[in-house]
Amino acid sequence: MKILITGATSGIGRQLALDYHTEGHEVWALGRNAEALEELSAKGLRTGQVDLTDRAACLDWFSTLESIDLAILNAGTCEYVDLPVFDSSLIQRVMRANVETVAISIEAVLPLLRKSSNAHLAVVGSSAAFVPLPRAEAYGASKAAIAYMVDTLRIDLKNEDIVVSLICPGFVKTPLTDLNDFPMPFRITTDEASMAIRKGLKKKKAQIHFPKKFTILLKILSFLPGPLWTILAKRMVKQ
Ligand SMILES: NC(=O)c1ccc[n+]([C@@H]2O[C@H](COP(=O)([O-])OP(=O)(O)OC[C@H]3O[C@@H](n4cnc5c(N)ncnc54)[C@H](OP(=O)(O)O)[C@@H]3O)[C@@H](O)[C@H]2O)c1
Numbered sequence: 478m479k480i481l482i483t484g485a486t487s488g489i490g491r492q493l494a495l496d497y498h499t500e501g502h503e504v505w506a507l508g509r510n511a512e513a514l515e516e517l518s519a520k521g522l523r524t525g526q527v528d529l530t531d532r533a534a535c536l537d538w539f540s541t542l543e544s545i546d547l548a549i550l551n552a553g554t555c556e557y558v559d560l561p562v563f564d565s566s567l568i569q570r571v572m573r574a575n576v577e578t579v580a581i582s583i584e585a586v587l588p589l590l591r592k593s594s595n596a597h598l599a600v601v602g603s604s605a606a607f608v609p610l611p612r613a614e615a616y617g618a619s620k621a622a623i624a625y626m627v628d629t630l631r632i633d634l635k636n637e638d639i640v641v642s643l644i645c646p647g648f649v650k651t652p653l654t655d656l657n658d659f660p661m662p663f664r665i666t667t668d669e670a671s672m673a674i675r676k677g678l679k680k681k682k683a684q685i686h687f688p689k690k691f692t693i694l695l696k697i698l699s700f701l702p703g704p705l706w707t708i709l710a711k712r713m714v715k716q
Contacts, residue, residue, distance in 0.1 A: 478595070481505040481545045483529060483582055484552030485522075486513035488651030489601070492667035493549060493674060498522050505542070508552070529578035539585035544592035547678065549644075550582045551601040553619075555653055557612040568615045575619035579626065590639055599642040599678055600627045604686055606645070607695040608706060611714045631683065640681045644674055647691035663691040 480497050484490035486508030494506040494517060506517045507525045514524040527538045529552050554574040556567050579600055590596040603620040605613055624643055631641040648654055648664035665688050677685030686692035698706060 478502045478546040480547045482549045483507045486510040489649055489667055489670050490551040492671040496671045529582055530573055532581045535581050535585050542589055545589040546593045546595050547597045548586040549599045550579050552578050555616045558614045571615035571619050576622045579623055596639040601644045604645045604647050604692045604695050607699045643684050645686040646670055647688050663688050
């Protein structure tokens with residue numbers, strides 16, 4: 478398969494790129510970090526240095542490819558809101574890095590997927606979007622937007638042979654979560670995350686969520702009446 482992975486210079490995306498390469502697939506690994514891209518290139522992966530917030534540059538770069546069978550749109554970031562300051566520029570940054578990059582990547586990769594007889598589009602959201610979590614006004618909202626975008630696209634692509642998957646990880650140990658200053662229950666390694674994602678994609682699942690102990694608990698909590706969940710979630714907020 479020809480596989481394209483965004484955010485492949487670090488964390489979950491890097492592990493996926495290496496694992497798919499080891500499995501013998503042709504992997505296009507995308508990111509901005511030149512040194513990390515060189516490392517991947519030395520291991521035999523194909524690489525592309527693209528800032529996914531730059532629509533023109535992104536469309537330009539993708540147009541140089543012929544076709545893609547599996548696109549995993551994984552690039553993203555996380556920043557938390559710290560009241561009493563509600564910094565709208567933080568919200569803008571996170572929406573740009575998470576939602577706009579996914580929209581731009583979808584626009585760029587769809588024509589390439591349409592040239593495949595076995596097309597699969599996968600986007601990395603987050604289990605954080607299952608319930609409103611403290612300090613996640615920006616991150617959670619961006620991942621909820623991604624979930625809506627992906628689930629809607631699946632409906633609108635019904636007349637085309639393109640499988641659409643939403644990937645919702647719990648906590649995974651990466652440079653992103655190494656910055657977190659709060660307990661991260663059931664945090665798993667990038668190896669485990671890559672295995673869960675590849676297994677789910679092989680089965681062409683509409684939603685891939687893991688680790689199950691954490692994500693199923695969140696899904697159950699999401700059925701609680703709003704006011705009850707709010708009381709519980711308020712207890713998580715540091716005084
Ligand atoms: N780790 C977790 O616990 C967790 C949980 C749920 C969801 N997720 C999601 O999983 C994805 C990967 O997270 P991670 O933990 O592996 O993070 P990470 O190690 O920080 O990797 C993020 C990747 O995104 C790329 N990226 C960010 N902005 C970009 C841009 N404008 N253009 C191109 N590339 C860009 C980075 O590339 P450069 O460094 O080269 O710029 C890097 O390769 C994210 O979407 C994240 O929200 C992670």
